[in-house]
Amino acid sequence: MKYQKFFIPSGEAGVRLEVVAAKPQHDGPYPTIIFNHGSTGRGQSKALYSRTICPAVIGNYFVERGWMALFPQRRGRGKSEGIYGEGLAPDGSGYSCNVDIAIAGFERAVEDVDSVVRYLREQPDVDQDQLAIGGVSRGGILAIAYAGMRPNTFRGAVNFNGGWLGRGCPSHETVNPLIFERGAPSGISTLWLHGSHDQYYRIGHCRGNFERFLSAGGQGKFVTAPMGHALMFKPALWRDHLDQYLSDITMSPNS
Template identity: 55%
Template sequence: LISMPSQSNLTSEIIPTRLEEGGRPVALELVARRPSGPGPFPTLVFNHGSTGSGTNPAVFRRTMACAPLADFFAERGWQVIFPQRRGRGKSGGLYDEGFKLDRSGYSCDPQLSLPGVDRAMEDLDAVMEHICARPDVQQEHLVIGGASRGGILAIAYAGERPSIFKAAINFNGGWLGRACPTHPEVNRKTFLRGSAFPRETLWLHGSHDQYYRIAHCRENFDAFRAAGGRGAFHALRGGHALIYRPQLWAATMADYLDAIA
């Protein structure tokens, strides 16, 4: 995901949470796109990815959202909320999702990388506590989604909090890219955390993704299904920025939303 466009229908707010660091509370930024009308609305909670290599702290502070995705859902009456996890965008706290010990970039070591997934889930717990109390949200029509690290996070979180969501959507999901020799282990282990989700999931992967080969993505999906997960896998003719090309996935997404309505 790239930075939030300055000219868009997206709005930003800062919410208090129960999270603490150093004995001080941590607030998180949420970016929202609301459809027209009074609400409450069916709502998609959509999670951002990493910052590439994790080597440039300036990138951590870019608020991440996707206007084409938000517009697609808003045109169909959905609200979309993009949470910014700790240390990202205008959110407080330290961005600490699986760095090397010297914080020079993301780590390939599963013992350092996988705890980053747990930290991201803690952030999502704080976000969902807020969202589940919002009067503009139809609580019976909550969907979780995400791209890249946000995509794998969406699947894993749905499996660990299976009663909250009607569906889960994964665009080009993975925690580590193929530059890490450990990426098959880390990604599969994380996706398997989602296999307990009892509803249908949607996996949309670009066949030309530079971080995740399509064969690797299919293997993750097959392992997810073998462990009891439910869903459909679609290989589309795009790259890692697939989310910004709704012409490639709009029909599939529309059918999915109709099926879960």
């Protein structure tokens, strides 16, 4: 497997986004997934902002199945340029529980995914008919919502332990279902993988998000595993579910 790091333009003038790509050894074009990172915990440690997130467990999984995995770093994260502005409180205390600030932070993340999709559309080694989106934590809810906000873009969307605000904010009961609901118009089947002991999002809350998504017209499967927020790092708990899902979305002519 080859890892390549490069920069692409963002929608903000003069600001570039860092992207890490995990590629199969054979020549493309490859089915491709955009995999989105999460938050930085409470948002209080600026040292965490500069860490490039490209989990090998995800890169290895997709490359072994012939997929290319892209790990974009949103503005102000990793080595991406610009300011990290995904819902931080004005007083520097970390992520804000204010609904409007949180939603504005989500919208900023959407702009960065738009930049990645624009880039992908121009790449000859990307199979344009086999695009998927995924992510973990904030990246998981971003993946589901984005697929519905930009229908006819992806064949699949995969959510690991997704949510925008954790249960430390009472407003997470408002913000998370509101954002997940935006994914309903995607018209594609989605896969939700949640740890039953997640320390940020109670499993009942996650099921409620899924039900809200379904009631708005979304489609998908909800899987629970005996794990916490680090479920992504235990592929034995989700590999078979994701294998089946990829098989379904690859073979289905209506996806």
